[in-house]
Amino acid sequence: MLGYQANPQWRDMSDFVVHFTKPGPPFGDAYQNMMNILGTRTLIPGAEGFGLARREAVVAERHRSVCFSEIPLDQLKRLVHRRSLYGIGFSKSFVLSQGGGPVWYVQYASPAHRALKHQVDAALATPEPEQHPLWSMTPFVDVQGDTHNAPYSYRFDWEREWRVPGLLRFTEYDVAVLFLPEEQHSIARDFFAWAVREKAGPGYFCPCLDPLWSAEQISDALARQGANPARLKTG
Known part of the structure; x- marks a missing residue:
């Protein structure tokens, strides 16, 4: 089940993207934050935007995005x-069906960066800049640099990031896998069974994986529990 497009030898690639929660608001605990997302069936972007024009006030809201990683x-x-x-x-x-996609990393002061900056400046100078189609692209562009050749140090291409601008709404059938420590897998499954039985919320019966498992453990769990990206609902 690991690999890409039914090729198990392509282990540097993946058919999945993952969003990891963090401790902090709204519930303080990463587990509770994940369960809230699953209960509301909604991923909400943070207050800070991402991408090439995130600091342009007129379109800053367009750059608030939900982030994922395509790391295997x-x-x-x-x-x-x-x-x-x-x-x-x-x-x-x-994620592609919901308007998401991979981030494009360009280098500070490179020809690509200069060309994109020119396009941003031209779009901001139009009579109705907030309506310009360029803002459908800029949330997916990050400009990387180091202190010796840029006014900042910013390198996050190791995250292999994907984004969805705005909210991401989903159903329990859209979720391919859940990550949580192995000792909590049965607890989560029992909770989801209770939620469905009592009509208290959605039930997620996709594979549960521990992110610290070995490749063999993850492959076995995916095969045993039936996560198949080719069969997953996409809209």
Whole structure:
């Protein structure tokens, strides 16, 4: 089940993207934050925007996005260290169907950066800049640099990020996998069974994975529990 587009040898790629929660608002705890997302069936972007024109006041709201990573499911430890053990995984096809896509990393002061900056300036100079179609692209562009060649140090291409501008609404059938520590898997399954039985909320019966598991453990769990991105609902 690991690999890309039914090719198990392509282990550097993935059919999935994952959103990991962090401790902090609204509930203080990464697990409770994940359960709130699952209960409301909604991922809400943070207050800060992302992308090339995120600091342009007239279109800053357009750059608030929900973030994911396409790091393969058995190599997520570097994200866990920055966030938590709790995450929600979707198929790439679902995220694409919701207007999401991969981030394009360009280098500060490169020809690509200068050309894009020219386009941003031209769009802001139009009579109705907030209506310009360029803002459908700019949330997906990050400008990277180092202190020796840029006014900042910013390199996050290691996250292999995907974004969805704005809210992402989903159903329990759109979620491909859940990440949480192994000792909480049965607790989560029992809770979802109770929620469905009591009509208290949605039930998520997709595979539960521990992000610290080995590749073999993750592959076995995906095969046993039936996560297949080709069969997942995409709209």
